[in-house]
Amino acid sequence: MDNQTQTDFEAALQRKIDLKTKPQGALGRIETLAVQVARLQRTLTPRMGRAQLAIFAGDHGIAADGVSAYPAEVTRQMVLNFAGGGAAANVFAAVNGLDLRVVNAGVKGGPFDMAGIYDAPIGPGTASFLRGPAMTSDQCRDALETGRRIGAEGAYDAMACGEMGIGNTSSASVLTHLLTGVELDVVVGRGTGLDDDGLARKRSVLGRAVARVTGPLAPLQALTEFGGFEIAMMTGAMLGAAQARRVVLVDGFIATAAALLAARIEPGSRGAMVFCHRSAEPGHAALLAALQADPLLALDMRLGEGTGAALAWPLVRAAVAMLNDMASFEDAGVSGPA
Numbered sequence: 636m637d638n639q640t641q642t643d644f645e646a647a648l649q650r651k652i653d654l655k656t657k658p659q660g661a662l663g664r665i666e667t668l669a670v671q672v673a674r675l676q677r678t679l680t681p682r683m684g685r686a687q688l689a690i691f692a693g694d695h696g697i698a699a700d701g702v703s704a705y706p707a708e709v710t711r712q713m714v715l716n717f718a719g720g721g722a723a724a725n726v727f728a729a730v731n732g733l734d735l736r737v738v739n740a741g742v743k744g745g746p747f748d749m750a751g752i753y754d755a756p757i758g759p760g761t762a763s764f765l766r767g768p769a770m771t772s773d774q775c776r777d778a779l780e781t782g783r784r785i786g787a788e789g790a791y792d793a794m795a796c797g798e799m800g801i802g803n804t805s806s807a808s809v810l811t812h813l814l815t816g817v818e819l820d821v822v823v824g825r826g827t828g829l830d831d832d833g834l835a836r837k838r839s840v841l842g843r844a845v846a847r848v849t850g851p852l853a854p855l856q857a858l859t860e861f862g863g864f865e866i867a868m869m870t871g872a873m874l875g876a877a878q879a880r881r882v883v884l885v886d887g888f889i890a891t892a893a894a895l896l897a898a899r900i901e902p903g904s905r906g907a908m909v910f911c912h913r914s915a916e917p918g919h920a921a922l923l924a925a926l927q928a929d930p931l932l933a934l935d936m937r938l939g940e941g942t943g944a945a946l947a948w949p950l951v952r953a954a955v956a957m958l959n960d961m962a963s964f965e966d967a968g969v970s971g972p973a
């Protein structure tokens with residue numbers, strides 16, 4: 636769109652919302668959401684029919700260094716739980732009508748070879764980033780490419796990204812520190828529920844890991860050094876979905892680390908992102924501030940899997956329904972402001 640067309644479009648969009656049977660601005664953030672989706676789809680009559688929740692799973696070498704309250708085997712066990720329909724993400728996706736896709740981005744123990752799990756492993760888990768890079772730059776590129784393809788596949792209007800990977804709050808914490816400049820100790824949290832000793836150990840391990848590198852890292856370098864296969868694939872999926880002009884439903888701490896990477900790699904992707912909830916994991920605030928994002932929900936959740944994204948999906952649908960289906964003052968014969 637040229638500048639004049641853009642200005643006319645924005646004016647027509649705001650006028651359409653202001654003529655609805657409500658006091659001006661009375662639907663608050665629902666109005667902002669409607670504007671965002673209309674801009675993304677470049678129409679005054681956007682569509683918000685189907686959403687997919689893709690859960691990317693990957694193992695982390697750093698998990699063997701004692702940074703999680705749970706053992707690494709839980710990653711694989713939870714992938715089987717997703718396939719069996721028993722996880723929180725399954726339940727919320729079912730209630731709110733999102734299609735679920737489970738992606739093996741690199742879980743230890745080899746391919747699953749079973750219905751309901753898409754095997755696209757980059758490797759058998761990352762290497763521990765305490766001792767060297769988590770992955771090679773080729774692996775990082777492959778994960779991003781696979782993610783981009785997944786993000787653009789199917790006939791979806793929205794893409795929710797979730798993750799599973801024991802140890803991935805460690806990866807996300809280091810990425811948050813490197814990408815935002817906020818002090819490491821501030822952004823490291825309890826993850827799955829470390830006690831005070833566990834948290835101190837996690838801070839110490841991650842401090843030593845960060846000391847391995849010097850100087851500011853470019854986003855792709857940071858992802859290669861300290862990322863996870865599921866984080867890299869999720870970053871790619873967000874980029875692919877944004878490029879296809881789909882709404883990107885961003886979940887909690889880990890997903891927002893991927894979102895910040897995506898926005899740094901391609902700033903244009905930011906416009907597609909809807910920030911769904913504020914995680915209780917402390918590093919989330921730093922990521923949200925860097926993205927100038929104010930999430931829709933604050934439910935004290937700290938799970939991941941895309942649970943917050945699945946819960947926020949009906950709000951996006953409601954915003955679009957408001958724009959398309961709500962009567963104007965004239966349609967309904969309601970008097971405007973006195």
Ligand SMILES: Cc1cc2ncn([C@H]3O[C@H](COP(=O)(O)O)[C@@H](O)[C@H]3O)c2cc1C
Pocket residue numbers: 702703704705709713798799800801802803804805825826827828938939940
């Ligand atoms: C049973 C179970 C289900 C989960 N679903 C998501 N996570 C979440 O916790 C993990 C990250 O936390 P940390 O860095 O402390 O390991 C990720 O797998 C994340 O998705 C889970 C964790 C557990 C234990």
Ligand SMILES: O=C(O)c1cccnc1
Pocket residue numbers: 804826827886887888889890914915916936937938939940
């Ligand atoms: O907010 C998240 O995504 C999160 C927080 C803790 C553990 N796993 C995920």
